[in-house]
Amino acid sequence: MGIDICRAAFVALVAASSAGCSGVKTYPNTLDKNLQIRSETVSGSPLFRVRTALSVYRVDERCELAFEGVVNIDQPKMSVGIPAGRWSYLDFTFSDPSLTGGSSSSVSRETLFRPRPGYRYDIAVSYKKDIYHVAIREIPPRGGAGREIQFRDIRACRPPWRAPTPAS
Amino acid sequence: MKNRALAALMAAAFVAGCAGKMPMNAEEFRKAAPGAFLMKSESYEVNRPLRQVAAAFQKRAPECLSGRVRMTEQSARSSSVVVTTYKPTVVVGSGRAELHLQRRHDQGVVKVYDEPPDGHYILVVDAYPAGSGRTRIQLIGPSKGHDVIYRAINGWATGENLGCPDLTKIG
Numbered sequence: 001m002g003i004d005i006c007r008a009a010f011v012a013l014v015a016a017s018s019a020g021c022s023g024v025k026t027y028p029n030t031l032d033k034n035l036q037i038r039s040e041t042v043s044g045s046p047l048f049r050v051r052t053a054l055s056v057y058r059v060d061e062r063c064e065l066a067f068e069g070v071v072n073i074d075q076p077k078m079s080v081g082i083p084a085g086r087w088s089y090l091d092f093t094f095s096d097p098s099l100t101g102g103s104s105s106s107v108s109r110e111t112l113f114r115p116r117p118g119y120r121y122d123i124a125v126s127y128k129k130d131i132y133h134v135a136i137r138e139i140p141p142r143g144g145a146g147r148e149i150q151f152r153d154i155r156a157c158r159p160p161w162r163a164p165t166p167a168s
Numbered sequence: 169m170k171n172r173a174l175a176a177l178m179a180a181a182f183v184a185g186c187a188g189k190m191p192m193n194a195e196e197f198r199k200a201a202p203g204a205f206l207m208k209s210e211s212y213e214v215n216r217p218l219r220q221v222a223a224a225f226q227k228r229a230p231e232c233l234s235g236r237v238r239m240t241e242q243s244a245r246s247s248s249v250v251v252t253t254y255k256p257t258v259v260v261g262s263g264r265a266e267l268h269l270q271r272r273h274d275q276g277v278v279k280v281y282d283e284p285p286d287g288h289y290i291l292v293v294d295a296y297p298a299g300s301g302r303t304r305i306q307l308i309g310p311s312k313g314h315d316v317i318y319r320a321i322n323g324w325a326t327g328e329n330l331g332c333p334d335l336t337k338i339g
Contacts, residue, residue, distance in 0.1 A: 094334070105239055105336035126331065130316040131323070133331035151231060 027056050027069030031081030034115050039073045039125040041094075050096050050127050056082065057089035059112065063157035065089050073125060084117040089154060092134045094127045109134040111151040122146070190283045194257075194268045197289040201308045208311035213304050214325045218297045221305075222258075222265035224324040225295070229256040229267055232320065232332030236274070239336060250276030254335060255286045267293040267321065269309075290314070293321055313339040 041050050052073040057065040068088075071080055082088050090113045095106035109132065115121060118141040126133045139146040191197035202209040214221065233256035241248050251274040259266040272287025273279065281288075291309030298304040305325050307318065316333040323329030 096336070105237075105334075107237075107332075107334045107336055109332070127334075128331075129319070130334045130337040131320055131329065131331040132334055133329075135330075 025067065025069045027054075027071045027080070029069075029071060029080055031083060033079035033081045034084060034119065035080040035082055035121045035123055037073055037078045037080060037123045037125060039076060039078070041127040042129065050094050052125060052127065053093050053095070054080065055091040055093065056080075057091070058083075059087040059089050059157065062159040063154070065154075082113065082115050082121075084115045084119075087112055087114045089113065092125060094132050107132060109151070110154065111136070111149075112154060112157060113149070113152075121149070190281050190288050192284050194266065194289060194292050197268075197292050198294075198308060201289075201292075206311050207309065209306070209308045211304055211306045212322075213298050213302050214322075215302055216325065216327055217301045218265060218295055218303045220327065221295045221303045221325050222260045224327065224330070225258045225265055225267045225293075226260065228320075228324045228330060228332070229258050229269075233269055233317075233335075235335070237335045239276075248276055252277075252335075253287065263296065265295040267291075267295075269317070291317065295325065 037054070039052055041052060054071040054073055056068045056071070058068055059065060071078070073092075082090075089110065091108050091110045093106050093108040096104065113136070116138070120139040122137040122139055124133070124135045124137075134151075136149040136151075137146050138149050191200050201207045233254050235254060237252045237254070239250045239252075241250070253272045253274055255270045255272070257266075257268040257270070259268075268289060269291045270284065270287040271290045272283070272285075291307065291314065293308075294306040296304045296306065303325065305322075307321070309318070316337050317335075320329070320331060320333035323331060
């Protein structure tokens with residue numbers, strides 16, 4: 001009985017969390033939407049589905065991160081506004097809560113990122129059969145195929161942070 | 169829990185098959201692993217030249233196979249945490265591209281045997297030119313529980329999928 005109660009409580013906790021009651025700060029997402037995120041995950045039971053989220057951090061000149069909030073990527077297409085012309089740190093997390101085993105796991109793909117004013121960024125996010133992929137493509141204002149943005153590790157940041165290139 | 173049990177079993181079986189000594193480098197692993205219990209050796213060809221396969225290994229392995237994995241196991245009475253660090257190495261020569269992967273348990277698993285500072289070798293993949301723009305992939309690694317890594321490496325080699333394996337799914 002004790003185990004059943006614990007399990008029921010855990011299920012309720014996860015359900016509440018998925019309903020947006022987790023207490024984690026939500027990214028305000030009030031800026032011009034310069035990121036178009038296309039996501040694809042293997043869908044299963046709603047309770048066992050891999051959840052995808054984007055955590056946004058501000059990067060200051062000392063390379064310190066300030067958490068700005070999380071965006072739950074729960075739609076196939078979503079738009080997000082990231083401040084242009086300054087560095088942010090994007091953390092795409094795929095999490096897999098297991099209710100029956102009481103274990104959980106997550107994996108993430110992270111990068112320093114500075115959008116250029118006027119540019120759009122097409123981000124493809126997928127998690128299929130335990131293989132995940134995040135690709136960022138920069139689309140210039142005049143359109144076209146654009147270019148792929150290389151991921152940049154936070155360890156590349158050395159204070160005072162000066163960008164070696166205008167964008168990426 | 170399953171991950172830890174399998175990792176411990178594989179390590180014990182591997183050491184048993186290697187006369188009580190863990191391979192300390194990739195070459196020792198190549199010689200010892202194919203005959204060890206719960207290890208396998210397989211090869212296949214991909215329709216890409218070695219240069220492209222090597223470039224894919226160089227780009228994807230550091231991005232996808234480096235890092236720490238933290239697993240939490242919880243039951244009604246206890247919980248445990250296993251922290252594991254993975255380190256890939258890619259070596260590209262004129263006639264071969266190599267991808268090595270090492271694993272070190274930093275927390276939650278007792279180390280019984282001496283191993284290299286970056287952890288024991290869990291797989292070695294060698295790519296050789298196979299003529300006509302093709303490449304032969306020779307893979308040595310665990311026969312159980314690591315399919316997600318093999319599928320990812322196959323995707324990089326063929327160029328059909330550049331995704332990263334979810335290292336929490338190993339085992």
